[in-house]
Amino acid sequence: GDSVTQMEGPVTLSEEAFLTINCTYTATGYPSLFWYVQYPGEGLQLLLKATKADDKGSNKGFEATYRKETTSFHLEKGSVQVSDSAVYFCALSGTGGYQKVTFGTGTKLQVIP
Amino acid sequence: DVKVTQSSRYLVKRTGEKVFLECVQDMDHENMFWYRQDPGLGLRLIYFSYDVKMKEKGDIPEGYSVSREKKERFSLILESASTNQTSMYLCASSFRDRNSPLHFGNGTRLTVT
Numbered sequence A: 001g002d003s004v005t006q007m008e009g010p011v012t013l014s015e016e017a018f019l020t021i022n023c024t025y026t027a028t029g030y031p032s033l034f035w036y037v038q039y040p041g042e043g044l045q046l047l048l049k050a051t052k053a054d055d056k057g058s059n060k061g062f063e064a065t066y067r068k069e070t071t072s073f074h075l076e077k078g079s080v081q082v083s084d085s086a087v088y089f090c091a092l093s094g095t096g097g098y099q100k101v102t103f104g105t106g107t108k109l110q111v112i113p
Numbered sequence B: 001d002v003k004v005t006q007s008s009r010y011l012v013k014r015t016g017e018k019v020f021l022e023c024v025q026d027m028d029h030e031n032m033f034w035y036r037q038d039p040g041l042g043l044r045l046i047y048f049s050y051d052v053k054m055k056e057k058g059d060i061p062e063g064y065s066v067s068r069e070k071k072e073r074f075s076l077i078l079e080s081a082s083t084n085q086t087s088m089y090l091c092a093s094s095f096r097d098r099n100s101p102l103h104f105g106n107g108t109r110l111t112v113t
Helices: none
Strands: A003-006 A011-014 A019-021 A023-026 A032-038 A044-050 A056-059 A062-065 A075-077 A086-093 A101-103 A107-112 B004-006 B010-013 B019-025 B031-038 B042-049 B064-070 B073-078 B087-094 B108-112
Touching: A003 A086, A003 A101, A011 A019, A019 A107, A023 A086, A032 A062, A044 A062, A101 B042, B004 B087, B010 B019, B019 B031, B019 B087, B019 B108, B031 B064, B031 B073, B042 B064, B042 B073, B073 B087
Parallel strands: A011 A107, B010 B108
Antiparallel strands: A003 A023, A019 A075, A032 A044, A032 A086, A044 A056, A056 A062, A062 A075, A086 A101, A086 A107, B004 B019, B019 B073, B031 B042, B031 B087, B064 B073, B087 B108
16 A cells, blocks of 8 residues: 655754755555644644656745655755744655545654754 | 634543544535544544545544534544543545645544543
């Protein structure tokens, strides 16, 4: 079945550091790929998405590129802020008969001033 | 703005009790989902529904059932609560399009004692 693997956390960075959170997936066909973010005490919210190979999703300074050849969708940000501290989830929506969304285990990011 | 509302933020129940978790969405979404979130395990799909009165088992349906009598409402039922069902429960909804992101409620923290 479909699966998503993302890097273990927690990740601790200083403000203005470069961020990469790795995400790889296993799926048949061409799934749609998503990054969600969960701030403390809240549900998940969409950060960005890409729906076909070589698409780049971007939002709030975050970017991720859909790489079919490496089955990856790594999240990057050039300069993190304290307000980016949250848990980040990579997810895919498969091509099966029903819209089943599979999530990674989440990566906690802590940004220190 | 899409709103997904879960009826309780915190819930404490005793072992063996029947527990109802309610979720309502206001965006006419066809799909609705129930996940549980546990540290180190990410989000795991319990059940989802793609239409009124329709349901599909997710990855961990054992010990749970669901009900969807109206399009906007999706209920998760724990027939006989057990301590291993202590968790954060997240409801989500989306359009019936694999490119459509999930919209989450803020979660219900259930403790079974």
